[in-house]
Amino acid sequence: MPTLRIALAQVNSTVGDISGNAAAVRRWTREAAGAGAHLVAFPEMMLTGYPIEDLVFRNSFVEASQRALRSLAADLAADGLGEVAVVVGYVDADGPAAISSDAEPGAGRRDASALLHRGEVVATYYKHHLPNYGVFDEDRYFEPGDTLTVVRLGGVDVALTVCEDIWQAGGPFTAARRAGVGLVVNINASPYELNKDDVRLALVRRRAVEAGATVAFVNMVGGQDELVFDGDSMIVSAEGELLARTGQFVEELLVHDLDLPRAVDGPPAPEHGDGMRIGRREIALKTDIPHQRRSGGVADRIEDAAEIWSALVLGLRDYVDKNRFRSVILGLSGGIDSAVVAAIAVDALGPERVVGVSLPSGHSSDHSRDDAADLAKRTGLDYRTEPIQAMVDGFLANMSLSGLAVENLQARVRGVVLMALSNQEGHLVLTTGNKSELAVGYSTLYGDSVGGFNPLKDVPKTMVWQLARWRNTQPGTPPIPENSITKAPSAELRPGQKDSDSLPDYEILDPIIKGYVDRDLGRDELIAAGNDPALVDRTLRMIDLAEYKRRQSAPGTKISGKAFGRDRRLPITNLFREGRGF
Numbered sequence: 001m002p003t004l005r006i007a008l009a010q011v012n013s014t015v016g017d018i019s020g021n022a023a024a025v026r027r028w029t030r031e032a033a034g035a036g037a038h039l040v041a042f043p044e045m046m047l048t049g050y051p052i053e054d055l056v057f058r059n060s061f062v063e064a065s066q067r068a069l070r071s072l073a074a075d076l077a078a079d080g081l082g083e084v085a086v087v088v089g090y091v092d093a094d095g096p097a098a099i100s101s102d103a104e105p106g107a108g109r110r111d112a113s114a115l116l117h118r119g120e121v122v123a124t125y126y127k128h129h130l131p132n133y134g135v136f137d138e139d140r141y142f143e144p145g146d147t148l149t150v151v152r153l154g155g156v157d158v159a160l161t162v163c164e165d166i167w168q169a170g171g172p173f174t175a176a177r178r179a180g181v182g183l184v185v186n187i188n189a190s191p192y193e194l195n196k197d198d199v200r201l202a203l204v205r206r207r208a209v210e211a212g213a214t215v216a217f218v219n220m221v222g223g224q225d226e227l228v229f230d231g232d233s234m235i236v237s238a239e240g241e242l243l244a245r246t247g248q249f250v251e252e253l254l255v256h257d258l259d260l261p262r263a264v265d266g267p268p269a270p271e272h273g274d275g276m277r278i279g280r281r282e283i284a285l286k287t288d289i290p291h292q293r294r295s296g297g298v299a300d301r302i303e304d305a306a307e308i309w310s311a312l313v314l315g316l317r318d319y320v321d322k323n324r325f326r327s328v329i330l331g332l333s334g335g336i337d338s339a340v341v342a343a344i345a346v347d348a349l350g351p352e353r354v355v356g357v358s359l360p361s362g363h364s365s366d367h368s369r370d371d372a373a374d375l376a377k378r379t380g381l382d383y384r385t386e387p388i389q390a391m392v393d394g395f396l397a398n399m400s401l402s403g404l405a406v407e408n409l410q411a412r413v414r415g416v417v418l419m420a421l422s423n424q425e426g427h428l429v430l431t432t433g434n435k436s437e438l439a440v441g442y443s444t445l446y447g448d449s450v451g452g453f454n455p456l457k458d459v460p461k462t463m464v465w466q467l468a469r470w471r472n473t474q475p476g477t478p479p480i481p482e483n484s485i486t487k488a489p490s491a492e493l494r495p496g497q498k499d500s501d502s503l504p505d506y507e508i509l510d511p512i513i514k515g516y517v518d519r520d521l522g523r524d525e526l527i528a529a530g531n532d533p534a535l536v537d538r539t540l541r542m543i544d545l546a547e548y549k550r551r552q553s554a555p556g557t558k559i560s561g562k563a564f565g566r567d568r569r570l571p572i573t574n575l576f577r578e579g580r581g582f
C-alpha cells in the first residue's frame with residue numbers, strides 16, 4: 001500500500017487580498033514541505049477569500065483570481081516547492097462570463113479547486129453542489145461542475161471536491177466510489193454555528209463510507225463580516241474512523257500519514273444516477289517518506305460557552321484587523337451587555353486597543369459609573385468619562401421635547417459622542433444590542449444602536465449572562481463585575497426604568513424569539529409549545545414591527561443556526577400578522 005503524507009492547511013484568508021492569500025499559500029506550503037508532506041490542501045476560495053458575493057460578477061476580479069493561480073504555481077516551483085502537490089481553492093470562469101461582461105449572473109463562473117505541481121496547474125475541479133440556503137446564494141453566483149477530477153498521485157487515485165459536495169448525498173462522493181479512488185480531498189469554507197462540529201463529523205463519516213475512500217476535510221479559519229470560520233479540519237478513514245482532527249478557531253497545519261489503496265487501471269463502474277463524468281490525470285510524485293510516521297492527532301473538543309466565546313473573539317478581531325482599525329470604542333453603562341462586549345474586545349485586541357466611555361446623564365445611577373470603572377480596572381482598558389447631561393440640556397433649551405423623545409435623546413447624544421470620538425481618534429464604534437433586543441426593537445435608532453460592529457448581534461440575552469459567568473471562571477482576573485451580572489437590566493433613560501417594565505423576563509422571552517426567529521414557528525405552534533397566548537401575540541408583533549431597525553443595524557458575528565441579516569430575510573413593509581387570518 002502506498003503511503004501519502006497529507007497536510008491540511010487550516011488557514012485564514014482575506015476576501016479580496018489575493019496577493020496576501022497567495023503569499024500565505026507559499027508560506028504554509030514551505031512548512032508542509034518541511035514536514036515532508038506530499039500533498040497540502042488549502043480551503044475553498046483560499047486565493048480570493050470567501051464569500052466573495054457580487055465581486056464575482058466583475059470579470060476583473062475573476063481574471064485576477066485566474067492569473068494569481070498561474071503565478072502561484074510558478075512561484076511555488078521557484079520557491080523550490082514544486083514537488084509538493086498543492087490543492088487550492090480559487091474562482092474560475094469557463095463559460096460566457098470568461099469572454100463577456102454581459103453574461104447572465106452565474107454563467108460560466110466556477111467555485112473551483114486546482115492542483116498545482118512542478119510550476120503547473122495540473123488539474124482543476126468545479127464544485128458540483130452549490131448551497132443556496134441560509135447565508136449561501138451560490139446559485140446566483142456559480143455554474144455547477146459535472147466532472148469529478150481524479151488525479152493519480154504516487155500510485156493513489158485522489159478525487160477533488162469542494163465544501164457543499166460533502167453536504168449532499170449523490171454526486172461527487174458517489175462518483176468517487178464508482179471511480180474507485182483511495183482518497184477524497186474536500187476543501188471547505190464552512191462557517192461556524194453552535195454544534196456544527198458534531199454535525200460535520202457525522203457527515204464526513206457518512207460520506208467516507210459512501211465513497212469507500214478516506215476523506216481529508218480542510219476548513220478555513222477566521223472572520224469575514226458576519227461569518228466566522230472555525231476550522232475543525234479532519235481526516236476520516238473509508239470505514240468512518242476519525243484519524244486526525246484540528247482544534248477550532250486557530251490556524252494549524254495538520255500533517256498525517258495515510259496508507260492508501262494502490263490505484264488499479266480499468267473502466268469506472270457504470271454511471272448510476274450521480275450525474276458526474278470522471279476526468280483523470282496522472283502526475284509523477286516523489287513519495288519517499290521519512291522512517292518516522294506522522295500522526296496529526298485528534299484535538300480535544302471545547303465546551304459550548306468556550307466555543308461561542310472564541311467565535312465572538314475571532315469574529316471581532318478579524319473584522320477590526322482586516323478593516324485596518326487600530327482600536328475600538330464603546331459606551332460602558334455598568335450593565336451586562338457593554339461589560340461582555342468590552343471583555344470580548346479585550347480578549348480579541350488587548351486592553352490597549354479598547355476605549356470604554358462612561359456617559360452619565362442625570363438619570364444614571366451611581367452603580368452604573370462604579371461598575372463601569374470596576375470593569376475598566378479589571379480589564380485594563382482605556383477608560384474615560386464624558387458626562388452628557390449638559391449636551392442633553394442644550395437640546396432641551398432649544399427644542400420642546402417630552403416623554404419618549406427625551407428618553408431617546410439621551411441615547412442619541414451618547415451615539416453622537418461616540419461617533420465624534422470615532423471621527424476624532426479613529427476608533428471603530430462597537431454597539432452592544434443583543435439578539436433579544438434586536439428581535440423586539442428594544443433600542444434607540446441612531447442612539448445606542450449606532451456603531452460599525454455588534455459582537456452580540458446573534459447572542460440572546462440569557463446567553464449573554466451565561467457567557468459572562470463562564471468567562472469569569474477562566475484563568476486570570478474575572479473581567480466582568482459581579483454586580484453587572486446580578487443587577488436587573490435597565491436602559492436608565494428615565495428614573496427607575498427597568499427592562500421588565502416593557503418586556504417579559506428574558507427567560508420567558510428568549511424561547512419565543514428562538515421559536516419564531518430561529519425556527520420559523522407560527523403563533524399556533526408557539527402556543528402549543530406552552531407559551532402564553534397573549535405574550536406570544538405581543539412578542540410576535542414587536543418582532544414584526546422592528547424589521548426596519550434590524551435592516552439598518554450593524555453587522556455582527558453569526559453563532560446560531562439562524563442569525564438576523566442574510567440568514568433571515570423579511571420584507572419591512574409587511575402587513576401579514578400571525579393569528580389574524582387572511
Ligand SMILES: Nc1ncnc2c1ncn2[C@@H]1O[C@H](COP(=O)(O)OP(=O)(O)OC[C@H]2O[C@@H]([n+]3cccc(C(=O)O)c3)[C@H](O)[C@@H]2O)[C@@H](O)[C@H]1O
Binds near residue numbers: 408
Ligand atoms: N417601518 C418604519 N420604517 C422606518 N422608520 C420607522 C418605521 N417605523 C418607525 N420608524 C421610525 O422609528 C422611530 C422610532 O424608533 P426609535 O426612535 O428608536 O424609538 P422607539 O423604538 O419608539 O423607542 C426606543 C425603545 O427602546 C428602549 N431602549 C432605548 C435605548 C436602550 C435600550 C436598552 O435597554 O438597550 C432600550 C426605550 O426604552 C424605548 O422603549 C419613529 O419615530 C420613526 O421615525
Ligand SMILES: Nc1ncnc2c1ncn2[C@@H]1O[C@H](COP(=O)(O)OP(=O)(O)OP(=O)(O)O)[C@@H](O)[C@H]1O
Binds near residue numbers: 332338361364368437
Ligand atoms: N451611562 C452610560 N454610559 C455609557 N454608555 C452607556 C450608558 N448608558 C447606555 N450606554 C450604552 O448604550 C448601550 C445600551 O445600554 P442600556 O443601558 O440602554 O441597556 P442594555 O441593553 O441593558 O445594555 P447594558 O447591559 O450594557 O446596560 C450600553 O450597552 C452602552 O454601550
Ligand SMILES: NC(=O)CC[C@H](N)C(=O)O
Binds near residue numbers: 163164167188190191
Ligand atoms: N461553502 C460551502 O459550500 C458551505 C456549505 C455547507 N453546507 C456548510 O455550511 O458548511
